Amino acid sequence: MDALLLQILNGLDKGSAYALIALGLTLIFGTLGVVNFAHGALFMVGAFCAVTLQHIIGLSKITIDPTKVDFLGNPAKVKTPYVVEWFGESAGMTIIDWAVPLALLFSIPVMLLIGYAMERGLIKHFYKRPHADQILVTFGLAIVIGEIVKTNFGATEIQVPAPDSLAGVSDIGAMFGMGAGQLAYPTWRIVYFFFALGIIGAIFAFLRFTTFGMVVRAGMADRETVGLLGINIDRRFTIMFAIAAVVAGLAGVMYTPIKPPSYELGMQFLVISFVVVVVGGMGSLPGAVAAGFMLGILESFASMNVVKSFFEAIYLPSIDQIIIYLVAIIVLLTRPRGLMGKAGVMEE
Amino acid sequence: MKSLAKSDKRTLLFVIFIAIAAPFLLNPFPEGSAMAQFNAGYPDLMQRFAYFGVLAIGFNILFGLTGYLSFGHAAFLGVGSYSAVWMFKLLGMNIIPGLILSVIVAGIFSLLIGYISLRRSGIYFSILTLAFAQMSFAMAYSVLTPLTNGETGLQVYADDPQVFMNENSIAVPHLFGLKMQDTFTLDIGPWAFQFNIGYYICALFLIAAFYMSLRIFRSPFGLMLRAIKTNQTRLNYTGINTRPYTLAAFVISGMYAGLAGGLMASMDPLAGAERMQWTASGEIVLMTILGGAGTLIGPVLGAGFIKYFENIFSKINETVLHGWFAFLPDGLENAIVWVLHFFVGKGWHLTLGLLFMAIVIFLPGGLMEGAQRIGNWWKNRRAKGKTSSAKTTPAE
Amino acid sequence: MGILEVNNVNKSFGGLKALQNVNLDIEEGKIHAIIGPNGAGKSTLLNCFVGKLVPDTGTVMFNGQSLLGIKPHEINQVGVSRVFQTPEIFSELSVFENVMIPCFAKRDGAFTLNALNRVHSEQDIRERAEEMLVDVNLIDKRDMIASSMSRGDKRRLEMAMCLSQQPKLLLLDEPTAGMARADTESTIELLKTIQERLKITMAIIEHDMGVVFSLAQKISVLAQGTVIVEDLPENIKGHPKVKEAYLGEAQV
Numbered sequence: 003m004d005a006l007l008l009q010i011l012n013g014l015d016k017g018s019a020y021a022l023i024a025l026g027l028t029l030i031f032g033t034l035g036v037v038n039f040a041h042g043a044l045f046m047v048g049a050f051c052a053v054t055l056q057h058i059i060g061l062s063k064i065t066i067d068p069t070k071v072d073f074l075g076n077p078a079k080v081k082t083p084y085v086v087e088w089f090g091e092s093a094g095m096t097i098i099d100w101a102v103p104l105a106l107l108f109s110i111p112v113m114l115l116i117g118y119a120m121e122r123g124l125i126k127h128f129y130k131r132p133h134a135d136q137i138l139v140t141f142g143l144a145i146v147i148g149e150i151v152k153t154n155f156g157a158t159e160i161q162v163p164a165p166d167s168l169a170g171v172s173d174i175g176a177m178f179g180m181g182a183g184q185l186a187y188p189t190w191r192i193v194y195f196f197f198a199l200g201i202i203g204a205i206f207a208f209l210r211f212t213t214f215g216m217v218v219r220a221g222m223a224d225r226e227t228v229g230l231l232g233i234n235i236d237r238r239f240t241i242m243f244a245i246a247a248v249v250a251g252l253a254g255v256m257y258t259p260i261k262p263p264s265y266e267l268g269m270q271f272l273v274i275s276f277v278v279v280v281v282g283g284m285g286s287l288p289g290a291v292a293a294g295f296m297l298g299i300l301e302s303f304a305s306m307n308v309v310k311s312f313f314e315a316i317y318l319p320s321i322d323q324i325i326i327y328l329v330a331i332i333v334l335l336t337r338p339r340g341l342m343g344k345a346g347v348m349e350e
Numbered sequence: 351m352k353s354l355a356k357s358d359k360r361t362l363l364f365v366i367f368i369a370i371a372a373p374f375l376l377n378p379f380p381e382g383s384a385m386a387q388f389n390a391g392y393p394d395l396m397q398r399f400a401y402f403g404v405l406a407i408g409f410n411i412l413f414g415l416t417g418y419l420s421f422g423h424a425a426f427l428g429v430g431s432y433s434a435v436w437m438f439k440l441l442g443m444n445i446i447p448g449l450i451l452s453v454i455v456a457g458i459f460s461l462l463i464g465y466i467s468l469r470r471s472g473i474y475f476s477i478l479t480l481a482f483a484q485m486s487f488a489m490a491y492s493v494l495t496p497l498t499n500g501e502t503g504l505q506v507y508a509d510d511p512q513v514f515m516n517e518n519s520i521a522v523p524h525l526f527g528l529k530m531q532d533t534f535t536l537d538i539g540p541w542a543f544q545f546n547i548g549y550y551i552c553a554l555f556l557i558a559a560f561y562m563s564l565r566i567f568r569s570p571f572g573l574m575l576r577a578i579k580t581n582q583t584r585l586n587y588t589g590i591n592t593r594p595y596t597l598a599a600f601v602i603s604g605m606y607a608g609l610a611g612g613l614m615a616s617m618d619p620l621a622g623a624e625r626m627q628w629t630a631s632g633e634i635v636l637m638t639i640l641g642g643a644g645t646l647i648g649p650v651l652g653a654g655f656i657k658y659f660e661n662i663f664s665k666i667n668e669t670v671l672h673g674w675f676a677f678l679p680d681g682l683e684n685a686i687v688w689v690l691h692f693f694v695g696k697g698w699h700l701t702l703g704l705l706f707m708a709i710v711i712f713l714p715g716g717l718m719e720g721a722q723r724i725g726n727w728w729k730n731r732r733a734k735g736k737t738s739s740a741k742t743t744p745a746e
Numbered sequence: 747m748g749i750l751e752v753n754n755v756n757k758s759f760g761g762l763k764a765l766q767n768v769n770l771d772i773e774e775g776k777i778h779a780i781i782g783p784n785g786a787g788k789s790t791l792l793n794c795f796v797g798k799l800v801p802d803t804g805t806v807m808f809n810g811q812s813l814l815g816i817k818p819h820e821i822n823q824v825g826v827s828r829v830f831q832t833p834e835i836f837s838e839l840s841v842f843e844n845v846m847i848p849c850f851a852k853r854d855g856a857f858t859l860n861a862l863n864r865v866h867s868e869q870d871i872r873e874r875a876e877e878m879l880v881d882v883n884l885i886d887k888r889d890m891i892a893s894s895m896s897r898g899d900k901r902r903l904e905m906a907m908c909l910s911q912q913p914k915l916l917l918l919d920e921p922t923a924g925m926a927r928a929d930t931e932s933t934i935e936l937l938k939t940i941q942e943r944l945k946i947t948m949a950i951i952e953h954d955m956g957v958v959f960s961l962a963q964k965i966s967v968l969a970q971g972t973v974i975v976e977d978l979p980e981n982i983k984g985h986p987k988v989k990e991a992y993l994g995e996a997q998v
Contacts, residue, residue, distance in 0.1 A: 037473065127711070133473060134419050138639055139710040141632065145703030153692055153700070273480065273628060280477040323488035327481035334474055335466065355866060570850050570868065571861040577836050577847050584834040587796065588848045588907065589822035591856035598859055 008185060009302045015191040015260055017298020018198030019045075022253035023275040024282060024290035025202060026246035032222035032285045033242045036125055037133050039140040042272025043147040044247050047116060048254025049263035050151055051109035053160050056101040059085055100165045102259060109251045117247025121240045144268060152265040164190040164259035190259050197256055201249060202291055209287075218242060222285065277330045283343025293341055297326050358564055361646060365560050369553040372396055373543045380540035387670070388662060393533050393546035394617075395661050399654045400552030401613040404559045406637040406649035408606020411563055412599050413635070414644035415572060417579035421476045422463070422483025423634045426456040426604040428490065428626030430611020432497065435504045435621045442514035443506075443523050445530070445551070445616040449609065456608020457601055464600035468593060471582075483631055490623040503622035523616045525551060530617055548617050555613060559606060560650065566602070567646060575599050607634075636702075640709055642716030651717050656702070663701060666694040749774040749947050750795070750915055755804030757790055764790045765801065766971040772915070772964075777941055777948045779958045779979075782968035783992055788951045789831070791968070792917055795949075796828050797821045808915065819856050825914035829921055833900040835907070837893035841884055844892050845875040845906055852911045874910060882906040882936060898929040905933070909940055918950045922957050934960055959983075967991060 023045055030038045062081035070078040086094030097104065124143065128136045163169060171186040209215035217238060220227075254263070261267070278297055282289030303309055305322040313321040321328075333340060354362065368375065377391030390396070409423055433455040434448030441447050467478040490498040498504055506512075512519075523530045530548035537543075566572045574595050577585050582592055615621050624630070633656070641652025671687040671694070678686065693701045713719050752770035756763070764787045772778045780788050793799040794806060797818040806813045813821055827848075836844050849871045854860065865871075879885040882902045887895065892903060901921065908916055921937070922930040934957060940946060952958045958965065959979050966976040969991035975982065982988055 124707075124711075131714075134417075135710055135714060137419070137473075137476075138635070139707055142703045142707035142710060145699055146707065149697060149700035149703060153697060269629075273484070277477055277481060280474060284473065323492060324485040327485045327488075330481045331466065331478060334470055334478055338470060338474070340474075354864075565864075566861050568865060569861045569863050570854070570865055570871075571859060571863075573839075573843060573847060573865055574850070576839060576843075580836040580838040581834060584836060584907075585847070586818040587822055587828055587834070589819050589851040589856060589911070590847075591817070591819045594857040598861075602861075 011187050013299030013302030014195045017295035018195050020278045020298050021291045021294025024278040024294045026249045027279050028287050028290040029246045034239050037136045039137050040144040042268035043144040044250035045254040046268030048109050048251030049258050052102050052105035052162050052255045052258040055105040055108045059098050059101050105255045109255050113248040113251030114244045117244035121243035148265045159262035159264040161262045162258035194256050281330050281333045281340050283340030286342040289342030373545050381542050390658050396549040397552050397617045398657045400556045401610045402653040403556045403650040405610035406653040407559050407563045408603040409634050409638050410649040412603035415575035416599050419476045420479040421631050422479035423607050424630035425483040425486040425626045426607035427611040429459050430456045430608035431615040431621035434612040434615035438506050438619050439510040442512050445523050449612040452608045452612030453605050457605045460601045460604025464597050468596050487626040505620050552613050642718030645718040648716050648718040663694050663698040748772045751807045753805045755801045757801045774947050775945045776963045777961050779950045779962035779965045786968040787971040827908035827913035828917040829904050829908050831919040833904045835892050835904050841890050842888040845878050848907045848911045849874045878906045878910040898925050916946050916948045
């Protein structure tokens with residue numbers, strides 16, 4: 003039972019990331035009708051927002067402390083981060099400690115700007131082009147973004163720690179009425195899950211309860227008609243694209259303590275997120291979210307030893323590596339349009 | 351040859367000429383000159399041109415004709431390589447059994463994957479092929495280690511059975527004694543032209559592959575494939591069962607990929623799982639699009655183009671750049687080198703990404719469309735020149 | 747005994763009964779028109795003939811063979827061709843290629859792996875396609891890309907594609923909708939001559955009564971999913987039930 007619960011929890015944080023990326027992909031596909039292969043890159047850019055902010059906050063003034071000597075006998079250099087100097091010891095250290103959550107604030111304008119520029123500069127010209135062209139041009143863009151990040155940050159993974167108070171493990175077992183210490187789980191992963199739920203909730207509420215959201219939903223159902231109503235669809239498209247970029251960026255920022263980012267992060271998540279979107283059904287937001295969590299959790303279950311040996315017994319070894327693809331194949335063959343897809347979407 | 355139209359014959363002869371003369375054509379700069387680094391006429395690279403050409407031609411039969419975008423074609427390439435290396439391990443270093451097996455195994459493999467994937471179209475098809483390829487990659491990397499030798503990659507060891515070999519046999523890949531690695535160098539003045547056996551074997555297969563694709567393009571079968579791309583509904587109501595057509599195209603292009611994989615292993619008897627990864631599949635798509643999907647010669651051009659620039663660009667480093675711009679004032683020189691160094695050497699992928707975007711944005715028909723546009727522009731200019739001169743003549 | 751016999755066909759979508767106990771008997775060699783007000787179920791009925799829809803109950807027999815549950819290409823191969831309301835053609839191919847494809851389908855069946863023949867040396871197919879293009883007056887445009895043609899030409903092309911297969915039964919879904927008067931006239935002439943020459947049975951759905959009465963040898967009137975009258979054209983004009991069906995619609 004504990005093991006089962008632990009695996010579900012393990013799947014939740016990965017599932018959350020899949021769900022957030024898939025949600026953005028679906029928003030873009032549903033409203034703009036564009037298949038965005040650069041969406042994983044946006045997730046990765048978000049993660050590097052956190053890296054950048056951590057770096058900026060950590061910038062230090064170097065002073066020489068004549069009272070101390072280093073191991074060579076020279077006067078020791080002391081690094082004092084500027085934030086400590088400006089805000090005092092405790093406030094400064096707190097800011098450094100909370101770099102990742104602060105990066106959320108930092109990433110929003112950055113992602114909005116990137117999203118805006120991307121839509122106006124590139125995507126806009128691809129509304130009427132075939133899906134294959136959209137896939138190819140955004141695929142090219144993803145390569146370019148990845149390479150730019152690589153030149154600036156190098157090819158290795160960069161550690162970005164969570165705030166100290168959230169970096170440890172929480173005793174989840176107690177919450178579910180088990181004895182203390184029965185089931186411990188990294189706190190940040192729990193934070194990530196609730197964060198993802200919050201974002202997903204906010205997006206759905208936004209679409210449900212605002213006029214803007216209503217138009218967008220109408221547009222997703224029938225783009226041409228909404229266009230005929232004389233509503234300025236173009237501006238809304240741009241905004242939706244920027245929002246989707248922000249969602250991907252935020253998801254990326256928060257994911258950094260779980261997986262240290264490298265420039266390849268985007269592509270790793272993109273491929274799986276696309277599978278998620280397709281399994282959920284192209285154009286269906288609840289489908290994308292449900293499929294994201296489902297595949298995340300299934301992936302985590304498949305890495306259990308019991309499950310692994312079971313599948314090995316029926317000649318399906320290394321199930322943890324192939325489970326997502328296997329599920330995708332089964333779903334697509336039994337439900338042609340994914341779990342919640344609509345007819346006639348992307349079938350040409 | 352009789353069965354080809356005149357223009358097709360010309361195209362074929364052109365390809366044959368390029369393939370035979372490649373060691374000359376790709377080596378225009380004398381040894382030791384500053385431009386020598388742009389030469390591509392060395393065996394390793396020319397071999398790559400040829401077998402990636404075979405790969406792209408095959409992919410084009412599926413994507414260019416039917417419009418089905420497969421994102422998992424690298425799986426067939428990988429399967430082909432593994433099969434060939436296994437033949438080297440079990441039988442001996444003659445490449446023929448390896449090539450035959452690689453085509454057969456890739457054919458069977460693509461029949462299985464195609465049979466399932468082709469039940470869907472559009473992006474669903476793309477994702478299904480991607481899923482199968484990723485699964486193959488993951489399994490080749492881990493559990494199928496007895497077959498694939500996992501992370502290390504499959505290679506020929508001294509204690510392999512190699513039943514057709516004795517101590518006098520050749521220990522490198524060969525075709526009835528012709529070693530793939532043998533190169534004959536022809537020195538003419540400062541030029542050194544290299545003629546490599548392996549390259550010519552690959553080129554032979556490239557020509558054969560091109561000829562086959564030419565026949566397919568011009569056949570009723572090819573017409574049906576093009577019809578599938580335009581309107582599948584109408585084709586169904588016209589009494590055509592589209593599924594076997596798409597499946598046949600898928601298997602044919604899978605066999606091409608298997609052959610390419612087999613050739614790859616024949617030139618360098620190794621096979622690794624990374625050959626099957628989706629980035630490799632993406633590269634195949636890139637080549638085809640870059641050259642011009644649906645055109646005959648485009649994919650070959652695209653493959654050559656990407657492999658050439660990959661090779662040349664990644665070799666250029668800052669020192670080389672400084673060498674080029676040394677004639678400029680120091681400040682300017684440094685500035686230019688600083689800008690350019692992002693795009694060369696390790697930054698080659700950035701150039702590739704930008705180039706690829708530019709092609710999709712401005713030239714959806716790929717290099718072939720570019721060539722056509724330039725041709726048209728030239729014709730128009732000449733036509734204009736003629737009419738204007740015709741106008742002026744009577745006045746004189 | 748008709749070439750196409752439809753017995754007690756029912757089809758509903760959710761709660762909506764699109765077809766109720768439809769009986770139809772199309773005689774061989776005749777032009778049979780199916781008319782009726784909008785929403786009467788004409789297109790649904792046609793879709794049941796070609797395998798696009800499967801009726802809930804009832805039978806559709808073609809030459810004594812059931813058409814239910816078999817695939818569109820199989821239905822075509824037994825001799826039923828269909829012209830769509832919006833032309834379904836191979837818009838990226840040339841006009842000539844458009845007509846060659848059905849000729850290949852007729853000759854080679856649903857699938858042949860003739861990857862090494864040349865389209866250029868298929869003399870019989872080329873002649874057949876050329877004849878057909880002459881018949882529909884599109885021979886001058888044989889090398890045009892189909893998508894660049896006018897709407898009327900596209901319809902004529904689609905008709906040529908269907909006729910080139912010499913189907914036993916040709917289904918036409920509003921063949922003259924959206925055509926200019928002159929085009930309509932020439933289409934009527936075309937269908938008449940083809941019918942006289944080849945004796946192809948035709949079932950036509952049509953709104954334009956002028957077209958219906960100049961072509962049809964028998965008319966079925968469909969209203970609210972059932973056939974209310976089936977008779978010769980001269981008896982349909984002024985038939986009280988028909989009036990009621992159309993006037994009823996007009997009043998709404």
